[in-house]
Amino acid sequence: MSKSGMEDTPFEAIRKGLVSSVNRKNCTAKVYFPDWEEKVSFDLPVMQKNTLNTKHYWMPEPNEQVICAFFANGSQEGVILGAIYSEADTVPQELLEDGCEGAVFSDGTTIKYDVKNHLLTIDVKGGVQMTTEKEFVVNGKVIE
Helix, strand or coil: CCCCCHHHCCEEEEEEEEEEEEECCCCEEEEEECCCCCEECCCEEECCCCCCCCCCCCCCCCCCEEEEEEECCCCCCEEEEEECCCCCCCCCHHHCCCCEEEEECCCCCEEEEECCCCEEEEECCCCCCCCCCCCEEECCEEEC
16 A cells, blocks of 8 residues: 555546435435436435534535545445536635635525634524523623
8 A cells, every 4th residue: 555545545436417316314415427328326425524523514406516436336335525616606706805715505695704804794684593501792792
């Protein structure tokens, strides 16, 4: 085995496809591959940032373009690595500034953090619900 171990990685294929259905409970999705004999995958797990103690969760949407990696033991053994932007689905303009990260949701709600200016901006198109076990402090003042 080499230092990196990459020579022994058993990937058969890395493919781009479109999500055909999602299973939110199992954190899996099926993917349609128009350039791969129009195959539809089995349920594939969706890669997450963390799953042990800290838990992150995201799911691609039907018709979203994703990248999948398949192992050498067959097309039913693989993982959805993530979604990618395209000419049709472009990077949100609100997040293009250097040093910004965030999310723009389908209803237009935006969460953006600008690390250069140390500014968190949240534009919510609905209500806000917050629960805290301790006091809530804004600019040094406790909010009841």
